[in-house]
Amino acid sequence: MTKSxxxxxxxxxxxxxxxxxxxxxxxxxxxxxxxxxxxxxLCFAGPVDxxxxxxxxxxxxxxxxxxxLLKVDRVELSKDRRTLTIFMKDPLNTSNPHQMxxxxxxxxxxxxxxxxxxxxxxxWGNLISILxxxxxxxxxxxxxxxxxxxxLGVTQKKSxxxxxxxxxxIVIIFSTSISWFLYQYILKPYQIEFLQxxxxxxxxxxxxxxxxxxxxxxxxxxxxxxxxxxVLIISSCLILAVPLIMAAQNYDFFESLMLxxxxxxxxxxxxxxxxxxRERIDLSPIPESYRGMPIAFIVSGLFAxxxxxxxxxSIY
Amino acid sequence: xxxxxxxxxxxxxxxxxxxxxxxxxxLSMCPAVGISTNVMNGLLMGIAVLFVQFCSSLxxxxxxxxIHPRIRIPTYTLxxxxxxxxxxxxxxxxxxxxYKSLGIFVRLIVVFCFITMRLDVFAxxxxxxxxxxxxxxxxxxxxxxxxxxxxxxxxxxxxxxxxYDVLGFRPLLFFVLPCSGxxxxxxxxxxxxxxxxxYNRRKREMRSVA
Amino acid sequence: MKEIVKITIGLTLTCLIAAGIMxxxxxxxxxxxxxxxxxxxxxxxxxxxxxxxxxxxxDSLQLCTVYRYLIYQGDKTSLGxxxxxxxxxxxxxxxxxIRVDLQGQFVDKFDLEIETAQxxxxxxxxxxxxxxxxxxxxxxxxxxxxxVASNKDKRLAxxxxxxxxxxxxxxNFMLALxxxxxxxxxxxxxxxxxxxxxxEIEREYFKNQFTGKDSERVKTLKVIKEPLPDEQLKYLEKSxxxxxxxxxxxxxxxxxxxxxxxICAITGATxxxxxxxxxxxxxxxxxxxxxxxxxxxxxxxxxxxxx
Numbered sequence: 001m002t003k004s005x006x007x008x009x010x011x012x013x014x015x016x017x018x019x020x021x022x023x024x025x026x027x028x029x030x031x032x033x034x035x036x037x038x039x040x041x042l043c044f045a046g047p048v049d050x051x052x053x054x055x056x057x058x059x060x061x062x063x064x065x066x067x068x069l070l071k072v073d074r075v076e077l078s079k080d081r082r083t084l085t086i087f088m089k090d091p092l093n094t095s096n097p098h099q100m101x102x103x104x105x106x107x108x109x110x111x112x113x114x115x116x117x118x119x120x121x122x123x124w125g126n127l128i129s130i131l132x133x134x135x136x137x138x139x140x141x142x143x144x145x146x147x148x149x150x151x152l153g154v155t156q157k158k159s160x161x162x163x164x165x166x167x168x169x170i171v172i173i174f175s176t177s178i179s180w181f182l183y184q185y186i187l188k189p190y191q192i193e194f195l196q197x198x199x200x201x202x203x204x205x206x207x208x209x210x211x212x213x214x215x216x217x218x219x220x221x222x223x224x225x226x227x228x229x230x231v232l233i234i235s236s237c238l239i240l241a242v243p244l245i246m247a248a249q250n251y252d253f254f255e256s257l258m259l260x261x262x263x264x265x266x267x268x269x270x271x272x273x274x275x276x277x278r279e280r281i282d283l284s285p286i287p288e289s290y291r292g293m294p295i296a297f298i299v300s301g302l303f304a305x306x307x308x309x310x311x312x313x314s315i316y
Numbered sequence: 317x318x319x320x321x322x323x324x325x326x327x328x329x330x331x332x333x334x335x336x337x338x339x340x341x342x343l344s345m346c347p348a349v350g351i352s353t354n355v356m357n358g359l360l361m362g363i364a365v366l367f368v369q370f371c372s373s374l375x376x377x378x379x380x381x382x383i384h385p386r387i388r389i390p391t392y393t394l395x396x397x398x399x400x401x402x403x404x405x406x407x408x409x410x411x412x413x414x415y416k417s418l419g420i421f422v423r424l425i426v427v428f429c430f431i432t433m434r435l436d437v438f439a440x441x442x443x444x445x446x447x448x449x450x451x452x453x454x455x456x457x458x459x460x461x462x463x464x465x466x467x468x469x470x471x472x473x474x475x476x477x478x479x480y481d482v483l484g485f486r487p488l489l490f491f492v493l494p495c496s497g498x499x500x501x502x503x504x505x506x507x508x509x510x511x512x513x514x515y516n517r518r519k520r521e522m523r524s525v526a
Numbered sequence: 527m528k529e530i531v532k533i534t535i536g537l538t539l540t541c542l543i544a545a546g547i548m549x550x551x552x553x554x555x556x557x558x559x560x561x562x563x564x565x566x567x568x569x570x571x572x573x574x575x576x577x578x579x580x581x582x583x584x585d586s587l588q589l590c591t592v593y594r595y596l597i598y599q600g601d602k603t604s605l606g607x608x609x610x611x612x613x614x615x616x617x618x619x620x621x622x623x624i625r626v627d628l629q630g631q632f633v634d635k636f637d638l639e640i641e642t643a644q645x646x647x648x649x650x651x652x653x654x655x656x657x658x659x660x661x662x663x664x665x666x667x668x669x670x671x672x673x674v675a676s677n678k679d680k681r682l683a684x685x686x687x688x689x690x691x692x693x694x695x696x697x698n699f700m701l702a703l704x705x706x707x708x709x710x711x712x713x714x715x716x717x718x719x720x721x722x723x724x725x726e727i728e729r730e731y732f733k734n735q736f737t738g739k740d741s742e743r744v745k746t747l748k749v750i751k752e753p754l755p756d757e758q759l760k761y762l763e764k765s766x767x768x769x770x771x772x773x774x775x776x777x778x779x780x781x782x783x784x785x786x787x788x789i790c791a792i793t794g795a796t797x798x799x800x801x802x803x804x805x806x807x808x809x810x811x812x813x814x815x816x817x818x819x820x821x822x823x824x825x826x827x828x829x830x831x832x833x
Contacts, residue, residue, distance in 0.1 A: 064669065066596070066603050067628045068815055090745075093808065095691070145350040145494070149429040194405075194552055195545050197397040197426055202541045205390035209533065234389050237429060248695075289510035294502045301498030308495060311693075384536045386529070391540050398544040402551045409558035412566065489794070492723065 026115035028105060033119065037091040038073075040100070040119055044107070047081035052106035058086065059101040062093065063118065070098075094121060127258045130251075134262025140238055141270035142300070142307040147238030151271060152296055154232070156282075161275035162268075164229045167211075169264030171233055172242055175200075175207040176260035179243040180253055193247070200243040208234055238267065273303065327446055328453040336457040336508075349497030351462075355478050358466030362459020364403070364422050366452070369431050371399045373451035376439040383440075392435045393426075400426050430458070468500050564646065567715075571685055574702040574711045575675055584677060589685075590619070590833045591673050593651065594816075597625060598665040604633055606666070607820060608651065610642070610832040619832050621645065623655060630819040632827055672813060674833040681705045681833060686813055690805025692717060693724050693797045701736075701806060707814050708740040712806065717798075724798035732799070734762040735789050736806060738781055741814045747807055749800050750788045758784050 031043040040060070053075055060070045071089040078085070092098065097120035105112040140146050154164045179200050187193055208230050215223040233239055242263045246256040277299050286295055352358045372395050376383075383391050404422045407415040425431070434454055439447045470476060473491030475483035490496055568589070577583040595606040605626045613620045621640050625633035636658040644650040648668060655666055673685040684703045689696045698716040703709060712733045719725050726732060731754060739747065754762070761772070761780045772780070791799040824831055 064596075065812060067605055067626075067630070068812060093804075143494070145497070148349065192549070194401060194548060197401065198394060198541055198544050198548070201390060201393050201397060202537060205387065205537060206534070209386075209530070213530065231389070234393070240393075240426065289506045289513060291509075294506040294509065297498050297502030297505065301495055301502060304495035304498055308493070384533060387533050387537050387540070390537060394540050394544045398547050401548045405548075405551050405555040405559065408562065409555035412562040415562075 028112040038088040040086045042084045049106040131258040131262040135266040137310045139266045142304040150236040155274040158275045161271040165268030332457040352466040354470035355466040358462035366455030377447045594669045596667045676833040688809035692801040723795045726792045731762045
């Protein structure tokens with residue numbers, strides 16, 4: 001695909017994501033968000049009456065527990081009266097979506113109706129956290145130890161590493177997307193989830209064959225460079241692990257897309273880093289018994305140790 | 317066909333020493349690094365792998381003539397996946413005690429590279445019996461390797477062996493961390509290499525003397 | 527082209543054969559697997575109540591499960607509880623479904639046509655509910671369940687299963703509360719935490735810290751990053767006590783001393799410890815709030831519950 005078509009797709013994708021984030025549930029409430037652990041912030045389309053803000057009986061509850069109302073400590077209205085900050089008595093469980101009922105919003109003497117809005121973490125934030133998670137925090141090579149065979153075999157030179165990383169990312173994005181459709185619309189409704197392994201493997205092989213054939217016809221030069229790696233991909237554990245994780249966590253389409261992109265990019269980073277180091281190591285004096293595999297392992301161990309520094313990080 | 321002059325015991329020992337999946341072929345490092353935190357895990361994992369390897373080799377040698385060469389790797393993976401699922405379901409249903417300890421490991425076997433490689437290299441080209449012996453040898457080699465790594469990590473990390481307190485204190489909690497697997501495997505491979513170099517040197521010296 | 531067709535056919539055929547074998551084995555083993563899971567669950571429940579092989583549960587011990595549902599009817603939302611009730615001949619247990627509105631007021635109740643063995647299956651429960659609920663109910667969602675253990679009409683404990691996102695995946699646990707809603711025990715059912723680190727949540731010195739805390743204390747429970755004092759550590763590891771290490775008075779004194787202390791985190795596994803504490807907090811506060819309303823309604827409506 002040429003660069004311009006790629007850029008066009010990317011822009012469409014961003015617009016689509018943006019649209020899903022901009023829609024609000026009530027025309028007067030523009031934005032709702034969590035701040036810190038016990039604060040909810042509401043932004044209105046126009047100024048609200050101070051009397052309403054101080055006396056209104058807000059009803060806030062977690063969406064899954066509509067019978068348990070959470071206690072409000074105090075409220076603060078901003079100077080322009082468009083932003084309302086609500087302080088809660090107990091810390092909120094921000095990973096669950098919450099629901100708020102704002103009864104009879106009074107703005108400049110006129111009632112704007114009762115609003116039932118939901119407060120939850122930004123969808124974009126969730127997507128980005130999955131992406132970064134798959135790339136660094138749960139890097140598939142250094143933290144989850146998958147795909148090590150391919151990783152050790154291909155990282156002798158930088159060029160092979162780049163080629164493998166690139167091919168792998170493309171294959172994994174395609175196969176995970178198609179696996180998602182099959183999983184959601186065929187495997188789950190008919191309750192045959194135990195067949196997921198077979199289905200995913202079949203899909204991966206078909207994807208590889210398809211990419212193989214397409215590449216051969218469309219761009220033989222590219223095929224000569226990357227074609228060799230396609231066969232290696234099937235024998236790697238990693239290509240199966242990503243759809244399995246997507247199925248286990250029950251992600252929706254965009255989340256699984258982020259997961260596969262993150263996994264592919266993380267793998268690419270791991271390969272590239274290792275290849276750089278290995279090229280240098282080959283030229284240095286290493287004791288004979290350590291040459292080849294052993295030193296590669298020890299270097300990987302050091303990488304894994306450093307990637308452990310990412311563990312437990314959470315963005316959003 | 318069978319390589320000439322290779323007896324069954326040779327094939328079996330080959331799996332443990334010369335072509336040890338972990339230390340020589342460097343395949344299936346994923347579990348060796350991640351799961352071998354103690355001897356018990358290594359043992360259970362080894363048993364599960366042995367069983368799956370045995371059954372898959374059996375299946376592939378029986379149907380090797382019907383497989384189209386270009387889809388052979390997906391076919392191997394499918395065979396392994398079928399056997400793994402069957403083992404998982406049967407264990408969960410009829411051997412609940414064993415399933416409690418083995419359960420997580422069995423599902424992970426699908427993602428092992430070396431079983432696939434072994435099927436491709438050996439089972440596809442050899443008749444039934446030698447393939448089975450080879451499968452047993454490989455499985456045992458894997459199990460012994462995992463137990464060795466597990467032993468080192470457990471002893472150095474928790475001071476216990478198979479759950480029994482040997483040292484009475486914890487030397488270095490580092491060895492229990494997942495990343496230490498890389499280090500332990502790297503060092504053990506180096507030891508393997510070193511012994512082989514010394515052995516070869518001695519053989520050469522003896523031959524030159526003789 | 528021919529090659530691709532041959533390859534695709536070959537692949538599909540292999541997939542179908544493999545699927546056939548797996549499907550066959552699945553059908554044969556599904557029932558047995560479920561039964562084993564149930565037995566495992568029951569064993570955990572009995573362990574929480576203090577029964578094990580050396581101290582078997584009495585025959586009169588009864589474990590009744592109450593299922594909670596969320597019912598959406600038009601724009602009205604209500605909670606529904608599927609309760610086991612004693613029938614008139616007091617021999618078998620029938621089931622009733624009572625609806626409670628969001629303010630805690632009783633709405634209505636229905637008799638259900640369902641056997642005890644069927645209640646563990648989600649689909650059977652939904653079928654029985656759909657048969658009795660009014661037709662304009664849009665949705666009924668299963669929320670959670672709790673188990674009441676009783677012996678000869680005396681309530682022993684409430685068992686609450688729960689889950690919480692841990693370091694790797696969800697940590698499934700089960701809590702036992704006594705009739706005054708203080709924690710009697712905590713059991714970790716399933717987790718995938720790192721061995722040697724997060725794995726330690728299964729050890730006694732972590733789990734037993736929760737014992738004895740009442741529901742008010744649990745609401746403000748936190749994790750502190752301090753090591754356990756030696757005296758508390760020895761007291762917590764019950765299974766390692768020497769025969770006459772502590773007298774009754776000693777046990778009571780130690781219990782009182784450490785009753786209101788916050789939970790000490792496991793070294794190197796703060797995230798797992800926090801996950802368990804937050805999960806326990808969530809489950810206990812919500813349950814205590816709801817069970818008080820439920821008890822009120824049961825006594826007002828004079829429902830003869832089987833526990």
